[in-house]
Amino acid sequence: MTETLIRITDSAQEYLRDLLSRQDQDGIGVRIFVERPGTPHAECCMAYCPDGEQEDDDVRFDYEGFHAFIEGKSVRYLEDAVIDFKKDSMGGQLTFRAPKSRVPDISPDASLEERINYILYAEINPNLAAHGGNVQLLELTDDNVAILEFGGGCQGCSVVDVTLKDGVERTLMEQIPELTGVRDKTDHTVTENAYYQ
Template sequence: MALVTVTDSARDYLAQLIEKQDVEGMGVRIFVTQPGTKHAETCLAYCPPNEVVPTDEKIDLEKFTLYLDHNSVPFLEEAYVDYSTDRMGGQLTIKAPNAKVPNIDENAPLPDRINYILASEINPGLAAHGGEVSLVEVADESVAVLRFGGGCQGCSAVSLTLKQGVESTLTERIPELTGVRDVTDHTYTENAYYQ
């Protein structure tokens, strides 16, 4: 399977834009800014020959070359570029489901796997309460040390959330984790969801 899928309509549209640039060998570069964070954005930019980076991965799309930023590659897995026409003209869309969190496997380092589960499964649920949780460190090789923020900090239900939600999800998904510790200062309750 191709790392990045570019539909025929998107290919034709981009080829037309490139033609207007009138630069020999112009390509398109795709990259992710702030990859692996909730602020990640997937971007397309013109890539003239003098801006090609040697580590870029190249995809020959016949009409032009698509360059994938090397550091963005894990976050571009399953990315999809499409162009659809409507009454207003048309719209180029880029979907990159793994931009915020790269798709990782069970052989990835423990902190990466913990962060993946926090970002993909736990934080979306906490976000409803304006909260989030992040990994501080892995202690004693098997204990995830977490910090709660936003509406979770100082929340009276946080120990319940930690034990039943976060800890059970993490230990179920990552068998070698023996426990979860919370280092948040919960005496600070200014933004807490439940006081």
């Protein structure tokens, strides 16, 4: 592809070329993706990607002397991203700025996970914040059960079951009919910050 999605500065390209040249594998590149995209907890990640280990929906971008695969589902979250490298007395630091990585993107083709995260962060967490609490999606099972973890004032709270059943589960199941269930995986024995004890 000639058009690039992520701007990798000259200094970052030089750093990556040098780093990749020291690997013992021909054709090794990098794979760039976003963990928990569209949420406040989004993290931009980069990993080595030996030839043949890219995913089918990854998008390849060629830079001078190396290539990068962008995870297909992360592409829209990496628009306008910049990877830079600043030298310093300790050697230097690679920085990754992706302004759209934390912005919920609920397009018509959004995944089930993206839709759950959008509802959690746009509707449910603002209500839980009044009690100093929050909830996040840990995983989505193969049979579409959302595994959640509560934090802050919700962890160890004596009414968390009511919050889960009457608030979180009802809201998610009404808005996302494909969900087959919602489970709490929080360790509620920790009660020091609980809203109600």
